[in-house]
Amino acid sequence: MLETLTLFAQGMYTDQSNAIGVGYPMGIGIDYYYVLLVIPAMIIALIAQAKVKSAYSKYAKVGNSRNLTGAQAARMILDSHGLTYVPINVVQGELTDHFNPTDNTVNLSPAVYSGTSVASIGIAAHEVGHAIQHAEGYTPNKIRSAIIPVTNFGSQVSMILILLGLVLSSFLWLAYLGVILYSTATLFQLVTLPVEFNASNRALKHIKELGIANDDDYKGVKKVLTAAAMTYVAALITSLANFLRLLLIVRGSDSRNRR
Numbered sequence: 001m002l003e004t005l006t007l008f009a010q011g012m013y014t015d016q017s018n019a020i021g022v023g024y025p026m027g028i029g030i031d032y033y034y035v036l037l038v039i040p041a042m043i044i045a046l047i048a049q050a051k052v053k054s055a056y057s058k059y060a061k062v063g064n065s066r067n068l069t070g071a072q073a074a075r076m077i078l079d080s081h082g083l084t085y086v087p088i089n090v091v092q093g094e095l096t097d098h099f100n101p102t103d104n105t106v107n108l109s110p111a112v113y114s115g116t117s118v119a120s121i122g123i124a125a126h127e128v129g130h131a132i133q134h135a136e137g138y139t140p141n142k143i144r145s146a147i148i149p150v151t152n153f154g155s156q157v158s159m160i161l162i163l164l165g166l167v168l169s170s171f172l173w174l175a176y177l178g179v180i181l182y183s184t185a186t187l188f189q190l191v192t193l194p195v196e197f198n199a200s201n202r203a204l205k206h207i208k209e210l211g212i213a214n215d216d217d218y219k220g221v222k223k224v225l226t227a228a229a230m231t232y233v234a235a236l237i238t239s240l241a242n243f244l245r246l247l248l249i250v251r252g253s254d255s256r257n258r259r
């Protein structure tokens with residue numbers, strides 16, 4: 001779940017730098033695309049983030065029926081899939097839980113690792129869902145990993161290319177190239193959705209099958225994981241809004257040049 005917060009932080013930062021970086025050299029005065037597209041998307045993202053925090057804090061206070069810790073629940077699910085060799089570590093912070101594919105480890109925050117709440121078993125089971133995806137070679141997961149280097153490169157150079165293309169109007173193709181590179185970030189967010197939804201579906205299925213949760217626990221886990229999934233939907237909307245804004249700015253400059 002940490003990845004949610006990190007991506008949000010990156011998203012917010014990019015939004016602000018876009019406003020200054022591209023809005024002003026255009027000489028538009030008010031960047032309408034920012035107001036009409038990016039700000040509403042950011043509001044949706046903030047609401048989604050608030051909802052995941054409130055769902056988490058609510059179900060972090062509700063104990064699960066079997067009094068299992070997140071680490072115990074994670075171990076049960078991993079072992080039932082023959083993943084006895086996948087270690088479960090503690091990482092500092094809150095909602096810093098994640099699966100690390102490079103060293104094949106499940107990393108849980110202290111509250112999830114040793115907590116016996118409904119939220120703890122839900123989040124632990126979700127991260128194990130990623131470990132099982134990794135072990136099974138789940139296709140959207142592979143696509144996502146393959147896109148990461150392109151997305152990283154794209155996010156580093158796209159804004160520079162867009163600015164250059166807009167300032168040197170005879171090199172507007174550079175700006176279009178920048179927009180295409182920016183779109184890889186949106187594509188990344190899109191591919192993230194099936195990965196996250198699938199990890200949560202696996203989590204729900206396994207806690208039910210293994211009797212980790214009773215019906216009440218299950219409902220709580222579902223609420224926490226659904227709220228978390230919505231933050232990924234919001235991240236996609238934010239990325240899409242940014243992409244559209246950049247495309248519209250470049251196209252606007254293009255049509256002015258042709259006049």
Ligand SMILES: [Zn+2]
Nearest residue numbers: 001130196199
């Ligand atoms: Zn996840």
